[in-house]
Amino acid sequence: MSSSRPQWSKRSLTAQAMGHVDPITKAVVPPIHVATTYIRDEDNAYSSGYVYGRPDNATVREAEGVLAMLEEAQAGALLFSSGMAAATAVFQALNPGDHIVASKVMYWALRSWLMTEAVRWGLKVDFVETDDLDALKAAVVPGKTKMVWVETPSNPLWTITDIAAAADIAHAAGARLAVDSTTASPVHTRPLSLGADIVMHAATKILNGHSDVVAGVLAGAKVDEFWDKVASIRKMQGAILGPFEAYLLMRGMRTLHLRTAAQARTAMDLAERFSAHPKIARVLYPGLPQHPGHDIAARQMEGGFGYMLSIQLTDGEAAAIRAAARVHLWKRATSLGGVESLIEHRASIEGPGTPCPPDLLRLSAGIEAVDDLFRDLDEALRVG
Template identity: 75%
Template structure:
């Protein structure tokens, strides 16, 4: 691999040039089957499209490089497919400790489906290290799953400290780093064993690909089990989606840095807004996890924030109804800015306050984004 920075390696797709055409953009490999050698072997290493595809491998190589993953990266058909594969790799009777505030769909899966696999799950505030230590059961806890920053309250968990606690009890640490991206945090270098991303989000960045990725620090039996689950259950990403993801990764650093800078500028201005009761963003000094975030995040604090508006639920929903530049839509991490009233989406049992709006900052002009939200806040309180 060339001795370039991660930014340069991502931009040039690891420096690969198509050997046939000398094209600077890698081609899409669509074949699902490959020719055997005369001796009935497969000297190319490619056997069948479900586990073997050159386009997918190329995108995985970039992701493994970005995460400093010695065991490589595995692409899945969605973030949920990637995340659930980790839990499915556990044995019946294993115990898991997971962040209480986390991606709602995965939390719902753990509450309903994990028990069918015989897995016991305890949810705790993982930013509270004492609570985390108390919840871990040495010898029985096999996985600690944290999400940092956590969606949609953006609490920060100390990755290095969580890894120490997990490893002392004989457990692995997995980190959902979707809302940090490898531009701002590399959990494996901080002691985590596994890092997961919904690549649908900022890794792709264009709201046109469903994908997930698992990257591992070391190759071991557990990593091999995840790989086998992906192969046997057929949850690998398609080659066209991998091609689009590779396109997105080429501009990841530019987008992530711009989005984080805009998010910080917006968080600072919104903190002084008369119709905003609270801004939840780890880049603000008053955020309770700011010091830890400053230690384990580099070059910015991510693109996600939430605001709690004065006037309660009605004003929050009214504000979202009157935005123009901010689009009312689920998901996050795209080049377009999105706004969503999360409590309405998550429903009963959600830890999300009813006055909260989740904001995914895109790459539009930060001044335009503020002005659009300012006008919507005014109109939303009048309704």
């Protein structure tokens, strides 16, 4: 009879926070460690493995362990104080003059940072439609391009980039591939297993799922000089997540598999219903067969197509803004991935230069009854 430890599923490990039991109290919920400093040994060493709170924390390590397991990250995971802190650390690890190719449609705050701060630091950035592999290959310059940054599904049009193909293109040119997989979540997509070097999540979103934590995470395929540099940037800049926020994130992740499944089902149901709505010209959701990236999404996503969709209204921008103003169950708010469903006229938020169509409403499907969500938005669309 084998004495080896059973290989539990990711769902089981996540639900039990990797099965951690506090050795002192036997509590099944990991404690929150708030200490910022630790006792040295008599020989001045730190046998506990902890030195100071800025680069490291026991509660943060617990959450990072779950995330590394979910992403199958050999290098582990690093939690940051926000998704932006995590994403920008990747680019800060590059050198002045390095070339970056990034998705043209992506999270607007990071796109803005790349267009301003990254350029000011001496980085060269080109934005392309990364779902077009020919365009991606043409933009990557062997020997000069050091980072290819892909967001898939991309916010707010939910275009799909073939991660495995993008990895081949990047690696052939001597570049790394980083993937913003916030919308997919580790439940639906594992970019590292498809060839990516780094995966990023705005953990504020579906990973936490309760709209009460701002956090970001990077997971790495392997420990190398670049990964060590990213870790050093987090340490030196003090960008680590706080222990209470790490505890809340861990609490949220315990139900991750249940929430992602429920929210993806709701998003799919709504996408199908709205596809036949007379006030809606187009539904953007990778789960729909007519979506241009559906076949790739079906290949690299598992168990669903995510919780985000967008609709474009037949009567244009003014109608979209009016509809968002008339909902009751949907909440008009920025962000996504929480248990409550959110609606937003995205072009108004992003402002001039946005690639977001003015007639578009971005929808984040929560865990409410899908019939209620449909009826609420249907009524808002039909009024006026």
